[in-house]
Amino acid sequence: MSALSFLAPAALLGLLALPALWWLLRATPPQPSSTPFPPLQLLAQLTDDDVTPVRTPWWLLALRLLLLALIVLAFAGPIWRASEALTLPGESEQPLLIVMESDWASAATWDARRAQAERLIDAASLQNRPVGLVAYPQPNQALPLPGDRSEALAVLETLDPHPVEQDFTALREDLTALLQNSAWSNSALVVLTSGLANEVDNTLWATLTENRPVSFVAGDPPGLVTLLDGGRDGPAMRLISIDNMTSTATTATAYDSAGRSLATVPIRDDQGTVKERIAFDLPLDVRNDIARIALLPTRHAGQVVLVDDRAERRRVGVVSGEGRDEAQPLLSGTTFVERALEPTADVVTPRSGEVAREIEDLIESGANVIVLVNVASLVPSTVERLDNWMERGGVLIRFASAGLTQSTDALTPVPLRAVDRQLGGTLTWDEPKAIAPFSLQSPFSGLSIPQDIRIERQVLSEPGALLAERTYAELTDATPLVTGEDRGQGYLILFHITPETSWSNLPLSGLFVDMLGRLVNLSAVHLTGSAQTFAPQAQASAQASAERGQEVQTGTSTLSPRSTLNAFGVLGAPPGHAEGLQLSSGITAVTLENPPGFYGAMDTVQATNMFAEPPVLNLVRAEDLQASGLRTLTIGPDEARALRPGLITLAVVLALADAIIVLVMSGALSNIKPARFRRSAKIVASSLTLLFAGGLSMMLIGEALAQSASPSGESERLIAAASTTRFAYVRTGDSELDQRTAQGMAGLSLILNQRTAFEPAEPFAIDPLVDELAFYPLIYWPMPSLAMTVSDALVARVDAYMNNGGTILFDTRDEANIFGTQSVSPQTQNLRALLNALDIPPLEPVPDDHVLTKAFYLIDSFPGRYASGPLWVEALPQGQTIADRPARGGDGVSPIMITGNDFASAWALSADGRPLYSTVPADPLQREFAFRSGINIAMYIMTGNYKADQVHIPALLERLVQ
């Protein structure tokens, strides 16, 4: 072949048009500016010393002709030094099938491979041979048919390497089937190998080459291969050199899940040899963030390892029943537990306030350990779920609380006595106790006990045979401090103290941290029985329905692909053919459908890597093929230079030059002054501003539309509830009672508006199961006389409301019905049913010094329609009574108040402001006191212990004077 050839020689005919163009160009000089000018006769007198170029100057003409010639040449597609022809196997007219290996190893040199395929296709088309292209492995590949060059090139466009190992057995089967197809039965083959093979290889090619002309093109070996190698020093990378060849990669870099580079280390040591293992010397928390380690520059998927968070760290969920901890979060038990657990585990602290749901969510998300802080009672369904979870290896650590002794659930390792024990108080003889040395059977054995730890209060267990063996730690008087019990593969552990410092100073010590660490290590890293740890998104959402639990136990679960590696080692969106990862079979092999990558939902990502074990890799070089009697074909790098891009570039440059020359000749450039630049800059700036402002306003309009679209009837009610403070009352379904309650709450609101600065809006009737409770500071809940159903959902919502700072005023309205201690009214029965399930603090009748008695009016009783019943509130902390303090408020507001005095009937006013229901006994003063009670309750709820502080002002002033 000649040194210069053309792809489209016909285009050269365009050169014939050049003379015509020359004539045209000469005939049209550049257009001058024109202006009328009266003193033409004067101008005519001027000598023609500066000759007007009526004609285009010759050099400009030459420039333009050159420009056009270049364009014509470029269209002809000249190629400089087209490479020598390839000797294709087989005779002419025989169809040619190109077989490409497109496995991970081929990705390293995929561009070269593709160029080789292109050259083969070109060569075949030169010989007028039908050509087809097939690649293995390749998903959804249409069977190729012999076609022409453009068809084959189109197929080549669609081929990509895939990050899987070559399955030679499948390759042989597929290829054999394809070759038996009549279209290819009489074909010649060219095989582009990836440069790697296994033993099957030679026989494979031998069967194919039996009676066909076949040529092989050897691929380039893929360089280094890496494996994930965990260890004490965090995720590391093992390097395997296939061919001892010098690798192009120079460094290894660790990335976190967001793709940020964390650390980079060279892969060679000082002597220049490639290290076998690469670890990253990083702080622990940074090391835990490593999600991907890649060799740079990355050549193929085998040079990237992905790291998931299935590390040794367990997930611990801390569930607190004390929403009111929020007032002083740093003193709460949750904080102590969190801080103590942080070094050993991933701590999750849900804050929804609904204990049951939090526990469910934690179990769903695969927590290994759940810590219950200040949770006294659990609903049966939750207990069942926790039991189930412990059977599978979960560890439940429970801390005692004041309410635990009254707990109705059985989730304690030992039965508890109904009273706790206080040591070292004013009314006790005993000194606070120290901790006895741990026994050898205890999980704490070997931990040293600081001498200054003292336990002042503990819950006690009923003595029993099992107590001794279930005691993990005890005090010096042999009473239990920590008890535990095996539950299936898991444990149920009870600390007989609270996790904060009110009962003991253990939580302040390092021993506490060590003890919790030991307990966390009791849990199974992977809970057995299901792959629930890595619950996939789809299933997780399905499990949100009521009957989760059972479903999880059965069957295998599937993880949807999240992001996967392509063959070039780039992490990206999963390809279309990717499928969910079946977790049934332990270690999952990488397949076409399961490319290496991250699988599963956000919290439970599982990573699969190109290689889980060192791969068996045999190099196949050209000489190896020749040695086994196969014909090889060498396709050198394509050295042909297509001249078209250069020609077009040159033509563009010339066109620009021509434009500039024309401008200069017409004098346009000399007119450009700085002022004009400024003006055009201003125009550009203002148009940009306009564009920006336009875009912004579009966004704003869109947002406004979106906002105006949303509100409807229900949300209007929510907005009303949120925008004005108001009371709520529970709709019981008893219409007479509901009407009375509505009148009563309206009456109280009216009186509050009249007398106080607190002006509540009209009260709302709510259904605690349906309506959002968060907006209301006080919910008045009259107990109906009909039986009430107490569902878990109701309990959970009410619990959450109280935990989050709301107050419920229960009114049994039965003060008059009580004829004796034996009889219990249906209202009270309803209340008991509800309160049994609720996690409520200890209660007491309002003491004389309670802030409720001084919140607005000074009162000593809380009468409603009936005067005799007490008002029960959360018991104030004991032992803080100080004589000179006239009022105590405790921290926060009592979440619950119980009365039997039928407040609502006393508060009920008619439209003209007259009372509707007489008090019992009929006494106007009692109604006044009923209103005062209501006002004090409202003030107490709105202001908390502020009044208690305020009544100290005289004392404070006195101190200031001193």
Place this chain on the structure above:
Amino acid sequence: MIEWLGRGRSKPLGVQDLAPLDALELGTRPRALASAMPDLMVEAKNLAASLIAGLHGRKRAGLGHSFWQFRQYGASDASSRIDWRRSARGETLFVREMEWESAHTVRFSVDMSSSMRFASPDAREPKRDRGVIMALALAAMLTKGGERVGMIGGERPKTGEAALSIMAQELMRRDTDKSGKHRWADMTAVKPREDVIILSDFLFGEAERTKLFGQLVSRGARAHFIQIIDPVEEAFPFKGRMRFDPLSRHDSAILSGRAENWREPYQELFQGLKDRMRRIARSHGWSHTISHTDRPAATPLLSVHEALSRSKER
């Protein structure tokens, strides 16, 4: 780019933004004189009024019935001519003798060739309009002084307001026709010692100019040249490759490769034209005034008026 930059403006030059050929089509833009005339008339009268007001109290032009002398009453004098007021001061009777004078005649000629229709962006009005305004304003001022005014080749010069409207009509009649040439009217009607005011850009050919001057000299007229100049014609602010188009069909366009190179020689030529005009005027005792269309017409108008007064005194 068909564009030149004068004083930061980038409006193309043009006969009131028109292509050259369109400029010759009468009745279209620029406004035919007929339609422009009321405006021009008003402008001229305003101009005259402001100037007359300005003249008052300084130097009365003396075109009125001025006092000549008192003379002793003689027998031949009619008794009605006795000036009783003067006579009452003494013993003798005096006769008030007025200067003998007849009303002066001033004739106008305004160039209506197509080159006069040119106006560059900086000009206030086309040169033709400037010519008309100045002619009418002068006429108004003169008729105030009782002079006779008229167009050369038109009706007999008249006094008073009527003369103005007659002049206006004749000017309209003489508006540029298709030929784009101005036909200088026959000067034979001009009598010796009459004032002739020529308003033109004097850009017509040398031969025509000589012929015109010859006629004026031979008629013994006192000529006053008002040369109307567009700013572009003097500044020549062109650059680069330019084609200069003619305003009449008799000329052909001139192309310049680098117009900026022509500026100096052109300006010399133009200056030469002005100098020549001034020289001719001075040699015959005539006046030569330049009116730039980008400047107010009042100043040149005043100096022409002054020149008229001076010429009359002679």
